[in-house]
Amino acid sequence: GAVVSQHPSRVICKSGTSVKIECRSLDFQATTMFWYRQFPKQSLMLMATSNEGSKATYEQGVEKDKFLINHASLTLSTLTVTSAHPEDSSFYICSAHQGNRGHEQYFGPGTRLTVT
Amino acid sequence: AQTVTQSQPEMSVQEAETVTLSCTYDTSENNYYLFWYKQPPSRQMILVIRQEAYKQQNATENRFSVNFQKAAKSFSLKISDSQLGDTAMYFCALRSNQGGKLIFGQGTELSVKP
Numbered sequence: 001g002a003v004v005s006q007h008p009s010r011v012i013c014k015s016g017t018s019v020k021i022e023c024r025s026l027d028f029q030a031t032t033m034f035w036y037r038q039f040p041k042q043s044l045m046l047m048a049t050s051n052e053g054s055k056a057t058y059e060q061g062v063e064k065d066k067f068l069i070n071h072a073s074l075t076l077s078t079l080t081v082t083s084a085h086p087e088d089s090s091f092y093i094c095s096a097h098q099g100n101r102g103h104e105q106y107f108g109p110g111t112r113l114t115v116t
Numbered sequence: 117a118q119t120v121t122q123s124q125p126e127m128s129v130q131e132a133e134t135v136t137l138s139c140t141y142d143t144s145e146n147n148y149y150l151f152w153y154k155q156p157p158s159r160q161m162i163l164v165i166r167q168e169a170y171k172q173q174n175a176t177e178n179r180f181s182v183n184f185q186k187a188a189k190s191f192s193l194k195i196s197d198s199q200l201g202d203t204a205m206y207f208c209a210l211r212s213n214q215g216g217k218l219i220f221g222q223g224t225e226l227s228v229k230p
């Protein structure tokens with residue numbers, strides 16, 4: 001149990017375009033989902049926290065107009081990188097937490113974004 | 117502010133031996149949770165072990181155990197009988213009661229050598 005999927009696993013897009021990454025909890029309802037960014041050989045940096053049906057809470061320094069997060073249902077959250085630039089190239093990881101399922105987060109496999 | 121510090125960027129250990137990864141943290145909360153996550157080359161984050169701060173007993177999961185020193189705010193991970201499959205990046209994390217978000221340490225890259 002507690003499986004989280006991400007789609008796509010890899011995506012290449014051109015500068016100026018937008019790309020959407022999906023995060024799904026497959027066998028549980030996620031009251032909260034988190035989005036992280038990870039550069040090579042570095043730690044995970046939390047970008048935002050999203051709760052189903054409400055606006056995401058962004059971490060300091062994360063541009064909310066650039067990284068649009070939607071958590072429309074208890075099993076799906078999406079991250080849209082708008083007007084992508086090469087510096088947005090990174091590994092993006094989502095995680096999900098169910099309120100009555102302990103205190104750990106369950107992580108998706110990640111999405112590698114390359115902006116050319 | 118809550119922080120997590122892993123002071124060992126890289127470590128190596130011979131197969132079948134024991135290795136200890138260090139982690140210190142800072143929080144003003146009294147009840148919190150600590151985790152060790154493993155990130156192998158596939159980059160999938162895998163939960164290794166967790167510790168509730170209100171529990172004095174150190175958590176153990178098969179070959180993995182922790183040394184939790186609450187007063188010192190230290191949370192080290194011991195891997196016994198190291199296996200080649202243990203080669204990975206290991207992250208120590210503190211779960212904040214503010215929204216449940218995780219604060220990660222910088223990570224320790226562990227190599228298990230045959």
